[in-house]
Amino acid sequence: xxxxxxxxxxxxxxxxxxxxxxxxxxxxxxxxxxxxxxxxxxxxxxxxxxxxxxxxxxxxxxxxxxxxxxxxxxxxxxxxxxxxxxxxxxxxxxxxxxxxxxxxxxxxxxxxxxxxxxxxxxxxxxxxxxxxxxxxxxxxxxxxxxxxxxxxxxxxxxxxxxxxxxxxxxxxxxxxxxxxxxxxxxxxxxxxxxxxxxxxxxxxxxxxxxxxxxxxxxxxxxxxxxxxxxxxxxxxxxxxxxxxxxxxxxxxxxxxxxxxxxxxxxxxxxxxxxxxxxxxxxxxxxxxxxxxxxxxxxxxxxxxxxxxxxxxxxxxxxxxxxxxxxxxxxxx
Amino acid sequence: xxxxxxxxxxxxxxxxxxxxxxxxxxxxxxxxxxxxxxxxxxxxxxxxxxxxxxxxxxxxxxxxxxxxxxxxxxxxxxxxxxxxxxxxxxxxxxxxxxxxxxxxxxxxxxxxxxxxxxxxxxxxxxxxxxxxxxxxxxxxxxxxxxxxxxxxxxxxxxxxxxxxxxxxxxxxxxxxxxxxxxxxxxxxxxxxxxxxxxxxxxxxxxxxxxxxxxxxxxxxxxxxxxxxxxxxxxxxxxxxxxxxxxxxxxxxxxxxxxxxxxxxxxxxxxxxxxxxxxxxxxxxxxxxxxxxxxxxxxxxxxxxxxxxxxxxxxxxxxxxxxxxxxxxxxxx
Numbered sequence: 001x002x003x004x005x006x007x008x009x010x011x012x013x014x015x016x017x018x019x020x021x022x023x024x025x026x027x028x029x030x031x032x033x034x035x036x037x038x039x040x041x042x043x044x045x046x047x048x049x050x051x052x053x054x055x056x057x058x059x060x061x062x063x064x065x066x067x068x069x070x071x072x073x074x075x076x077x078x079x080x081x082x083x084x085x086x087x088x089x090x091x092x093x094x095x096x097x098x099x100x101x102x103x104x105x106x107x108x109x110x111x112x113x114x115x116x117x118x119x120x121x122x123x124x125x126x127x128x129x130x131x132x133x134x135x136x137x138x139x140x141x142x143x144x145x146x147x148x149x150x151x152x153x154x155x156x157x158x159x160x161x162x163x164x165x166x167x168x169x170x171x172x173x174x175x176x177x178x179x180x181x182x183x184x185x186x187x188x189x190x191x192x193x194x195x196x197x198x199x200x201x202x203x204x205x206x207x208x209x210x211x212x213x214x215x216x217x218x219x220x221x222x223x224x225x226x227x228x229x230x231x232x233x234x235x236x237x238x239x240x241x242x243x244x245x246x247x248x249x250x251x252x253x254x255x256x257x258x259x260x261x262x263x264x265x266x267x268x269x270x271x272x273x274x275x276x277x278x279x280x281x282x283x284x285x286x287x288x289x290x291x292x293x294x295x296x297x298x299x300x301x302x303x304x305x306x307x308x309x310x311x312x313x314x315x316x317x318x319x320x321x322x323x324x325x326x327x328x329x330x331x332x
Numbered sequence: 333x334x335x336x337x338x339x340x341x342x343x344x345x346x347x348x349x350x351x352x353x354x355x356x357x358x359x360x361x362x363x364x365x366x367x368x369x370x371x372x373x374x375x376x377x378x379x380x381x382x383x384x385x386x387x388x389x390x391x392x393x394x395x396x397x398x399x400x401x402x403x404x405x406x407x408x409x410x411x412x413x414x415x416x417x418x419x420x421x422x423x424x425x426x427x428x429x430x431x432x433x434x435x436x437x438x439x440x441x442x443x444x445x446x447x448x449x450x451x452x453x454x455x456x457x458x459x460x461x462x463x464x465x466x467x468x469x470x471x472x473x474x475x476x477x478x479x480x481x482x483x484x485x486x487x488x489x490x491x492x493x494x495x496x497x498x499x500x501x502x503x504x505x506x507x508x509x510x511x512x513x514x515x516x517x518x519x520x521x522x523x524x525x526x527x528x529x530x531x532x533x534x535x536x537x538x539x540x541x542x543x544x545x546x547x548x549x550x551x552x553x554x555x556x557x558x559x560x561x562x563x564x565x566x567x568x569x570x571x572x573x574x575x576x577x578x579x580x581x582x583x584x585x586x587x588x589x590x591x592x593x594x595x596x597x598x599x600x601x602x603x604x605x606x607x608x609x610x611x612x613x614x615x616x617x618x619x620x621x622x623x624x625x626x627x628x629x630x631x632x633x634x635x636x637x638x639x640x641x642x643x644x645x646x647x648x649x650x651x652x653x654x655x656x657x658x659x660x661x662x663x664x
Contacts, residue, residue, distance in 0.1 A: 035456030
């Protein structure tokens with residue numbers, strides 16, 4: 001049985017997890033966006049590692065500087081989703097022989113840019129030879145255990161919100177990879193969303209302070225997948241009644257005869273936060289996010305019934321548990 | 333200018349470091365075996381990342397289980413050299429498509445074995461598709477800042493010691509990769525040193541407690557290179573008068589007409605500790621290491637003169653600053 005036929009990323013993770021001895025009293029369970037270790041006095045060390053590989057994570061048109069920066073940003077996004085500030089970054093590089101000194105400089109500058117944008121520092125790492133460009137990033141930070149926003153706390157009737165609009169990266173990738181066309185100005189916005197992603201760290205930090213967020217995840221595997229992940233971890237369902245489609249995506253979809261719903265729900269590589277919020281605190285939370293320059297878009301509510309549903313014009317349909325997944329769904 | 337012609341691992345690291353903003357008050361400088369972040373009250377978070385790539389780090393004859401275990405052990409060795417206990421491990425995998433479900437199981441079991449041998453747990457990670465098998469490991473632990481054994485504290489007249497004999501991995505690789513021959517029993521010892529490396533964690537932890545170690549490094553880049561690294565970081569030199577060659581290496585060298593000195597000094601992928609020790613504490617330190625089942629072999633002393641010299645039968649020669657280095661010196 002080969003990976004590309006039968007196994008996907010999630011199956012592989014399951015196989016490996018089943019072979020691991022579990023640490024007693026893990027502060028954060030396997031499968032959440034970050035990992036943690038109890039360092040006493042209610043504090044935890046928060047850790048995250050995620051690898052960027054050129055062949056699956058770097059589309060045509062993305063420079064080495066952008067790829068290196070993205071490798072950091074995609075890890076910061078997971079910290080943002082938990083409400084934890086990353087303090088330091090470690091980098092492990094696999095470098096193809098064909099890279100030049102200038103290429104290496106670009107990678108170094110991109111890594112630094114990604115870390116400094118979020119006020120973190122790169123403090124160590126190593127380099128290796130590899131056939132692919134591989135940028136493996138590790139983040140470290142500390143947090144009060146009781147301020148962490150996990151995937152598992154959503155309750156029926158909580159409100160569902162996101163920190164921004166969706167679909168731009170799915171559209172941007174279609175421009176970069178498949179060569180689809182669109183007016184220049186819109187095209188630039190869509191492509192930039194892929195090349196220059198931003199993590200919602202300010203929003204995540206202020207959200208965790210409100211103590212009103214019952215569950216949180218980043219949307220790097222797509223909006224649909226993120227909803228299903230919270231549903232699974234919290235043992236709930238969703239009724240989504242307002243799709244947060246970017247206006248540029250609507251226009252792009254119209255021009256190219258694509259389904260904007262598909263681009264909105266089943267993309268990936270976008271780094272908004274998907275949150276559930278206790279209803280009585282909604283206004284307080286909304287204001288807190290606005291104070292740091294962000295916004296909160298309500299998209300639906302949590303349900304006791306364990307289905308993830310979309311309701312448009314009174315018509316309900318299932319939101320499928322699919323999205324961007326490495327191996328099964330190569331996009332470049 | 334291409335990597336394989338002009339750049340080596342150390343040059344690449346230098347290029348990248350020059351592009352990074354430095355964190356103020358780093359508890360451990362760039363270039364030591366591990367990185368650290370001050371978490372207050374005299375405590376530091378200790379972090380390490382190192383990547384194993386099949387094409388340079390996995391010789392013929394090494395199973396996936398062994399490769400995965402080694403990826404963890406080589407990181408633990410750096411913690412050992414600093415006297416820090418690793419608490420948790422994160423794993424980022426790049427997996428070629430050709431791997432089967434059984435291969436993945438082997439990798440999971442090898443990772444777990446490597447962590448549990450040193451009483452650590454794997455608590456998170458991610459998987460990706462890559463052309464090479466890439467196993468990027470991150471370790472986390474905490475330590476009292478003042479017990480850390482850095483590379484930079486060696487003083488003239490300190491004694492130099494190692495935690496075991498050298499040359500077995502260099503010889504073992506010649507058997508595995510070049511097909512050199514040797515009697516079966518010796519061959520197994522030499523090959524096992526490559527396939528099943530062990531980190532000197534017990535020794536490192538007890539050594540840091542003695543407070544008598546002025547500098548420490550692991551020997552993963554070879555004995556000669558390790559001495560030069562301490563010499564550079566501490567601004568001293570060495571006079572080595574007793575080469576710690578394994579007896580199996582002497583025999584292997586005789587049979588294959590090789591220079592045992594070359595195998596002892598300029599190998600790599602071996603995980604002994606190379607230490608400098610304040611002379612008046614020698615006996616105390618030696619006993620402390622013996623109490624945990626280890627041993628300490630004196631091999632020379634630190635000198636004010638900044639050369640790394642070998643003295644055999646009254647004849648002095650320079651120990652060169654070379655050893656195993658990725659890119660420039662591919663061994664498989």
